[in-house]
Amino acid sequence: MIEFQDASVVAPGTTVRILEPTTLILAERRVAIIGANGSGKSTLARLINGLVLPTTGSVTVNGHDTRRDAAAVRRDVGFLFTDPSAQLIMPTATEDVALSLRRTVKGKDERAGAAAAALESIGLGDKGSVSVHALSGGQRQLLALAGVLAVAPSIIVADEPTTLLDLRWRAHVDTLLAGLDQQVIEVTHDLDAASRADRVIVMDSGAVAFDGRPGAGVAAYRRLMAST
Amino acid sequence: MGLFGLYRERRTPLHRAPAWAKMLGLVLAAVWLAWCTVPAWSVASTVVAFALLASTLPPPAATLRGVAPVLVIAAATGAYQLWQGDARLAVDLSSDFVSLICLSLAVTTSTPLDESMGLVSAAARPLRRWIPPEALALVFSLTIRAIPELTRILSESRDAARSRGLERMPRAMLVPAGVRTVGYALAVGDAITARGLADEALLRGGRAAVTR
Numbered sequence: 001m002i003e004f005q006d007a008s009v010v011a012p013g014t015t016v017r018i019l020e021p022t023t024l025i026l027a028e029r030r031v032a033i034i035g036a037n038g039s040g041k042s043t044l045a046r047l048i049n050g051l052v053l054p055t056t057g058s059v060t061v062n063g064h065d066t067r068r069d070a071a072a073v074r075r076d077v078g079f080l081f082t083d084p085s086a087q088l089i090m091p092t093a094t095e096d097v098a099l100s101l102r103r104t105v106k107g108k109d110e111r112a113g114a115a116a117a118a119l120e121s122i123g124l125g126d127k128g129s130v131s132v133h134a135l136s137g138g139q140r141q142l143l144a145l146a147g148v149l150a151v152a153p154s155i156i157v158a159d160e161p162t163t164l165l166d167l168r169w170r171a172h173v174d175t176l177l178a179g180l181d182q183q184v185i186e187v188t189h190d191l192d193a194a195s196r197a198d199r200v201i202v203m204d205s206g207a208v209a210f211d212g213r214p215g216a217g218v219a220a221y222r223r224l225m226a227s228t
Numbered sequence: 229m230g231l232f233g234l235y236r237e238r239r240t241p242l243h244r245a246p247a248w249a250k251m252l253g254l255v256l257a258a259v260w261l262a263w264c265t266v267p268a269w270s271v272a273s274t275v276v277a278f279a280l281l282a283s284t285l286p287p288p289a290a291t292l293r294g295v296a297p298v299l300v301i302a303a304a305t306g307a308y309q310l311w312q313g314d315a316r317l318a319v320d321l322s323s324d325f326v327s328l329i330c331l332s333l334a335v336t337t338s339t340p341l342d343e344s345m346g347l348v349s350a351a352a353r354p355l356r357r358w359i360p361p362e363a364l365a366l367v368f369s370l371t372i373r374a375i376p377e378l379t380r381i382l383s384e385s386r387d388a389a390r391s392r393g394l395e396r397m398p399r400a401m402l403v404p405a406g407v408r409t410v411g412y413a414l415a416v417g418d419a420i421t422a423r424g425l426a427d428e429a430l431l432r433g434g435r436a437a438v439t440r
Contacts, residue, residue: 049422071427079422086415087423089373092235095341099369100423108342129236131290133376147423 002026002048002155002185006057009043019043020207021057026185030178032194032214033187034221035203036228041187044203045157048185049079061155078148078182080158084140093119093135093143094128100147118150119143122176138169145176158186162193191218234290234337242284242338247347250335257331261324267316270323277330286337298329345369366425370416381408 002025009019019040033041046052047059050066050073058065064072081087090096097115105111119128122142127135135143141161148156158177162170174193177184186193194200200217202210202224210220237243242250261273281291306322309315349365385405386395394400420426 051418051422071424074422074424074427081415081419081422083415085377086412087419089369089416089420089425090341091373092340094237095235098340098342099425102342103424108346111342112340151424 001062003060004044004047004054004057005060007047007054007059008056009047009052010055018206019047019054020205022208023057024201024208024211026183026199028198029183030197031183031185031199031201032197032217033185033201033203034189034191034194034217035209036225039203040206041203042159043206044201045079045159045185045187048155048157049074049077051079075151076153077155077157078151078153080141080144080148080156080161082160082163084137084144087144087147088132088140091131092129093124093132093146096132096143097147097150100150104151114150118146122146122149136169138165138172141165141169141173142176145173149180153182155183155185156180158184158188160187160189162188162190191221194218194221234286234294234333235340236285236287236337238285238338240284240338242280242334245338247339247343248350250339251347254331254335258328261327265316265320267319267323270320270327274323274327274330277327277334281330281334281337284334284338286333291333291337295329295333298325302326341369341372363426366420370420374412374416377412378409381405381412384408 004022004024004026006021006023007019008017008021010017022044033044035041043052047054047066048061050059050070053067058067060066061073062076064076066073088096090099094112094115097118098111101111101114105114116125116128119125122145124139124142124146127139127143132140132143141164145161156177161177162173165173170190174190177186178196186197188194195214195218197214200210200212200214200221201208202217202221204224209224210217257273257277261270264270264273302322302325305325306318309318309321345365345368348368349361352359352361352364355361355364382401382405385401385408388404389395389397389400392400
């Protein structure tokens with residue numbers, strides 16, 4: 001369970017507040033965060049993994065405070081970025097997934113086996129020895145997801161994971177995310193994807209403008225966009 | 229992607245050899261090549277180096293693309309020495325160039341980066357009082373990963389400058405390339421943090437220091 005307790009964020013070195021004090025409990029299996037560019041969606045998502053720390057208040061994940069127990073939080077929370085290029089560190093697909101496994105699987109051969117299994121499970125079984133540069137954008141995003149899933153987090157935070165993908169890969173990644181057992185918090189501009197969530201949070205000017213059922217959430221977002 | 233990401237899973241003798249032995253062999257070979265100035269021995273070394281590279285069954289197209297620029301430099305160096313009237317030095321230098329690149333590739337194509345990271349980490353253990361070995365290994369892999377990315381950023385920035393007719397203005401390429409490089413570094417930093425790799429590297433360093 002993810003808990004925001006009066007969490008606010010001020011941009012470093014300034015007095016500009018990019019997230020107003022926010023109190024939320026996220027326990028649903030699928031939560032979509034939507035809103036205009038610069039509305040605070042990504043900041044909200046990054047707070048969950050401890051990539052951004054609250055200036056005031058606190059964020060806890062499964063009882064771990066992101067400020068005091070960041071390593072434990074990141075073991076529980078996998079993060080998927082919009083552009084997978086920066087997320088992939090090693091030259092080949094197998095090596096990149098194996099890198100994620102270094103903290104949990106000690107043996108080199110066991111790591112390679114586990115990495116191959118993770119790639120297989122996501123449909124990249126034949127790409128293990130392929131350079132990450134030779135993969136398409138969609139395949140790179142799948143590889144990034146394989147690296148996240150390999151360490152079995154209980155929560156996946158995805159920050160616009162399909163924004164850079166074509167329609168075919170977008171549908172593929174959407175289907176994969178929808179089929180995961182983990183809790184998924186997805187920042188998205190895709191209103192169809194948001195409509196399939198259990199709960200929608202609409203952000204506006206660094207604050208929660210709506211929090212509730214998907215149909216009403218998407219309608220609130222449309223009204224917000226029409227009024228500005 | 230150049231010479232990076234050439235590793236392929238194979239069952240060759242060099243793939244089975246430990247990473248430390250291959251690195252040691254590479255260093256000794258480099259010393260031998262620098263020391264030996266007999267053209268016949270240099271050529272023989274090149275043949276052996278090429279055979280070692282071929283024995284790792286590297287991906288042909290990618291390997292050729294990576295080797296081609298070095299071959300051009302070796303040929304140009306040899307041609308310059310010939311023009312200077314020193315045929316022995318021409319053969320020796322160009323052979324050494326080709327030998328070194330073949331041997332380096334033989335190590336690259338037969339050693340997964342994961343294993344190289346382990347080697348760096350082990351080699352850095354004596355420094356663990358000051359630097360966590362795992363962090364150093366992570367820096368090593370990031371450096372290798374960054375080279376093709378920076379090449380791509382430079383190439384795209386140059387194309388963007390050209391498209392605006394600013395190819396004669398270095399600032400038009402260097403400023404956006406610099407800004408994008410910083411952006412890339414920040415994004416990689418975020419990704420490493422999000423994947424818990426930084427926590428792990430520092431934790432292991434801490435453990436090593438405690439158990440020292």
